[in-house]
Amino acid sequence: MSNIAEFIEIRKSIEALARQIIVCVEQNATQDSRKHLDEASRQLEILKTMVANDVQVIVAGRLSRQLIDLGTKVEKMKAKSPTGKRPAGKKATGKKEKIPVKPSSGEEPVIVVFERP
Numbered sequence: 001m002s003n004i005a006e007f008i009e010i011r012k013s014i015e016a017l018a019r020q021i022i023v024c025v026e027q028n029a030t031q032d033s034r035k036h037l038d039e040a041s042r043q044l045e046i047l048k049t050m051v052a053n054d055v056q057v058i059v060a061g062r063l064s065r066q067l068i069d070l071g072t073k074v075e076k077m078k079a080k081s082p083t084g085k086r087p088a089g090k091k092a093t094g095k096k097e098k099i100p101v102k103p104s105s106g107e108e109p110v111i112v113v114f115e116r117p
Contacts, residue, residue, distance in 0.1 A: 010047045014040050014063050021070045025077055033074045040067055
């Protein structure tokens with residue numbers, strides 16, 4: 001009976017970590033979400049060794065799929081994070097380079113209109 005109680009406690013812990021990962025993803029906290037995801041994955045491996053019946057197999061599969069989905073979200077968030085961000089102390093000088101509106105060759109562009117037959 002203690003095996004079932006331990007299984008339930010680990011399942012609840014993994015589900016709590018999954019909720020924390022979702023919150024971290026919404027707040028763009030990459031390091032925290034990765035840390036929670038790693039901890040949940042370790043606990044899931046322990047949970048998988050405790051599987052003893054069909055219901056537990058279903059629970060382990062559901063949690064595996066959930067952590068895989070959260071892992072992809074964390075990786076996407078990590079890929080989108082800006083790597084070359086400017087430091088807060090530096091600001092632009094205010095000088096903007098002017099972009100010419102017309103071609104510099106002096107010719108006007110030719111617009112070609114195609115009609116359907």
